[in-house]
Amino acid sequence: MSLAVKSFRHGLGARGRPAGLATLARARFSTAQALRADIDASPLQPGKQKSKTGTLPPYGPVGVAAALEALPDHPAKPTLFSHEFALTDRVALVSGANRGLGLEMAMALAEAGARAVYCVDLPKQPGPEWTKVKEYLSRMTGLQGEGRLEYVSVDVTDQEAIWKVGETIGDREGRMDACIAAAGILKPHTDCLKYPAKQFQEVMNVNVNGVLFTAQAAGRQMRRFGNGGSITLIASMSGSITNRGEPWVSYNTSKSAVLQMARSMACELGPERIRVNTLSPGHIYTHMTAQFVDKNPGLVEKWSDLNPMGRIGRPDELRGVVTWLASDASTFCTGSDMIVDGGHRAW
Numbered sequence: 001m002s003l004a005v006k007s008f009r010h011g012l013g014a015r016g017r018p019a020g021l022a023t024l025a026r027a028r029f030s031t032a033q034a035l036r037a038d039i040d041a042s043p044l045q046p047g048k049q050k051s052k053t054g055t056l057p058p059y060g061p062v063g064v065a066a067a068l069e070a071l072p073d074h075p076a077k078p079t080l081f082s083h084e085f086a087l088t089d090r091v092a093l094v095s096g097a098n099r100g101l102g103l104e105m106a107m108a109l110a111e112a113g114a115r116a117v118y119c120v121d122l123p124k125q126p127g128p129e130w131t132k133v134k135e136y137l138s139r140m141t142g143l144q145g146e147g148r149l150e151y152v153s154v155d156v157t158d159q160e161a162i163w164k165v166g167e168t169i170g171d172r173e174g175r176m177d178a179c180i181a182a183a184g185i186l187k188p189h190t191d192c193l194k195y196p197a198k199q200f201q202e203v204m205n206v207n208v209n210g211v212l213f214t215a216q217a218a219g220r221q222m223r224r225f226g227n228g229g230s231i232t233l234i235a236s237m238s239g240s241i242t243n244r245g246e247p248w249v250s251y252n253t254s255k256s257a258v259l260q261m262a263r264s265m266a267c268e269l270g271p272e273r274i275r276v277n278t279l280s281p282g283h284i285y286t287h288m289t290a291q292f293v294d295k296n297p298g299l300v301e302k303w304s305d306l307n308p309m310g311r312i313g314r315p316d317e318l319r320g321v322v323t324w325l326a327s328d329a330s331t332f333c334t335g336s337d338m339i340v341d342g343g344h345r346a347w
């Protein structure tokens with residue numbers, strides 16, 4: 001801070017005597033100049049940011065950069081939820097979204113402002129949970145976007161079919177911005193030394209090939225429209241640890257593959273502003289896990305005891321992280337794994 005600024009702050013002349021009017025006016029002038037010079041020199045100044053970090057989002061600078069650029073009479077408005085986290089007019093594809101985590105995530109994207117979220121799953125017709133969510137969204141007030149859910153029946157292991165779904169969405173909507181590959185399967189306990197080839201291939205086919213084909217279907221459209229995009233592959237904490245007492249060699253192997261798939265794709269697609277990350281949930285209560293915990297008394301307590309929160313998770317506890325990953329709030333995040341497991345891996 002310059003001497004003039006310090007002296008002005010304390011209302012004193014340079015020798016410590018009370019400042020006269022002329023001295024104060026001079027000090028005020030040099031203070032304004034000094035502050036302006038400081039702001040112009042700041043690395044947070046929008047012009048400087050742009051020259052070092054590439055183009056800013058279409059809505060311009062946000063945060064400190066917006067404050068530095070603003071004129072004193074310019075209205076100051078929050079942007080965090082209206083711009084960075086908002087998915088206004090975006091189009092998304094979510095696999096496994098007839099129910100469970102996929103449906104929860106599809107709803108979150110719609111609620112965050114997406115124009116349309118295409119939910120891909122196996123059944124020919126969507127189930128009652130999906131239908132109820134679509135109806136609920138259609139009468140939700142205060143949405144920033146259209147919030148339209150669409151259902152498409154397709155098997156994600158059929159590469160040609162899921163690519164075609166991506167193309168049809170691209171043709172219809174003229175864009176593709178976000179993808180969540182959530183379709184996955186988990187088979188009952190099987191001894192790893194007796195694991196049948198067919199069952200192992202089945203798990204790998206859905207959890208690895210299907211995830212790749214889904215990411216391709218959306219990524220090819222992101223490349224076509226050139227707006228970048230965000231792809232989130234749903235892995236699991238089981239991709240980096242083994243669930244104690246659960247012989248799930250095929251599932252765990254498939255989820256490890258998903259972690260590495262995301263890193264590889266992120267490195268290839270970064271220059272096209274297509275980000276690829278994984279989300280690794282811990283134990284969450286869905287149809288997938290209900291098949292174990294509802295039939296095995298004491299299992300939910302055992303799983304709960306494996307994390308410091310002392311409980312298993314709810315699907316809605318993943319709404320924030322998937323919205324963040326799909327949105328501009330995470331534009332510098334790619335090739336990363338988000339672990340949301342109640343602290344399971346901290347122990």
Ligand SMILES: NC(=O)c1ccc[n+]([C@@H]2O[C@H](COP(=O)([O-])OP(=O)(O)OC[C@H]3O[C@@H](n4cnc5c(N)ncnc54)[C@H](O)[C@@H]3O)[C@@H](O)[C@H]2O)c1
Nearest residue numbers: 096100101121122155156182183184236283284286287288
């Ligand atoms: N629930 C958990 O505790 C948990 C934890 C970590 C990771 N995950 C992962 O989250 C994802 C969603 O799991 P969930 O708990 O919601 O399970 P879920 O069984 O409720 O949902 C999975 C959905 O994927 C669909 N699906 C399966 N095979 C498909 C295929 N070939 N083509 C299209 N859709 C297909 C199913 O029909 C189902 O609707 C999975 O990848 C799972 O491995 C779940």
